[in-house]
Amino acid sequence: MANDRYPPSEPFATLDPAALRREIRLGKHAAHTAGLAPGFVQANVCILPRDWADEFLLFCQRNPKPCPLLAVSDPGDPRLPGFGDDLDIRTDVPGYCVFRDGELIEEATDITHLWRDDFVTFALGCSFSFESALIESGVPLKHIERGQCVAMYVTDVDTRPAGRLHGKLVVSMRPLVAADAIRAIQITSRFPGVHGAPVHLGRPELIGIDNLHQPYLGIGLSEVAADELPVFWACGVTPHSVIQAARPPICVTHKPGHMLITDLRNSSLASL
Numbered sequence: 001m002a003n004d005r006y007p008p009s010e011p012f013a014t015l016d017p018a019a020l021r022r023e024i025r026l027g028k029h030a031a032h033t034a035g036l037a038p039g040f041v042q043a044n045v046c047i048l049p050r051d052w053a054d055e056f057l058l059f060c061q062r063n064p065k066p067c068p069l070l071a072v073s074d075p076g077d078p079r080l081p082g083f084g085d086d087l088d089i090r091t092d093v094p095g096y097c098v099f100r101d102g103e104l105i106e107e108a109t110d111i112t113h114l115w116r117d118d119f120v121t122f123a124l125g126c127s128f129s130f131e132s133a134l135i136e137s138g139v140p141l142k143h144i145e146r147g148q149c150v151a152m153y154v155t156d157v158d159t160r161p162a163g164r165l166h167g168k169l170v171v172s173m174r175p176l177v178a179a180d181a182i183r184a185i186q187i188t189s190r191f192p193g194v195h196g197a198p199v200h201l202g203r204p205e206l207i208g209i210d211n212l213h214q215p216y217l218g219i220g221l222s223e224v225a226a227d228e229l230p231v232f233w234a235c236g237v238t239p240h241s242v243i244q245a246a247r248p249p250i251c252v253t254h255k256p257g258h259m260l261i262t263d264l265r266n267s268s269l270a271s272l
Helices: 017-025 050-062 128-136 178-188 238-246
Strands: 040-049 069-072 096-100 103-108 119-125 151-158 168-176 229-234 251-254 260-265
Touching (some): 040 050, 040 069, 040 128, 040 238, 050 119, 096 238, 168 178, 178 229, 238 251
Antiparallel strands (some): 040 251, 040 260, 069 119, 096 103, 096 251, 151 168, 168 229
């Protein structure tokens, strides 16, 4: 799967969340959402049948770094109150992954045909939300500058299980020089609702990452210069690892890097 890209001049970069969702709903933007709607919360998505929902809720409570829970829908309701008056979870994510019995069987841009009355949607905080704060503070993010998605990796770090749900931690990586890495730790610590501070930096082999040039699904900028450190944050793609390990009969997630863009402001998630 090749890296998704979008040119800096693309008009989507200037749209507000509601306008972006309309473009996504119409199939006009099916690429990743890094750098879009600055200042607004982007969310990871995990949709499960109701009989798995309580366990996933408990899993989020036990693993708040990779799965910071922002909202839960009512069963069968495609809306997420407070995230956008027009929001429809079936159409408003630019890319979905469909899993059956833990196997990725389909990628889609619309899941209306799959929708069930017992589906429960979980919206989780995403590190794209704190990237605006990093950029505003002068911390450069190469993947944003180059119009690429952030790189993600499956580690050998176990999550805390909840019922049938278990799996390995997934992380996102941003290469930073040492001074910027320190600043990034300070800034992202203020955003526990979108993964908070990094979980690791330097030496990726210590968390089971053997090759930085082989990110999860081949997505993301993995280049680390000689004067940079790889800095790793817990990632909302962790449910992919959990679903593949626990093998529920069906689950729908966002495609890595393809987030739900909401009307909620990042500032509402910042701690003092």
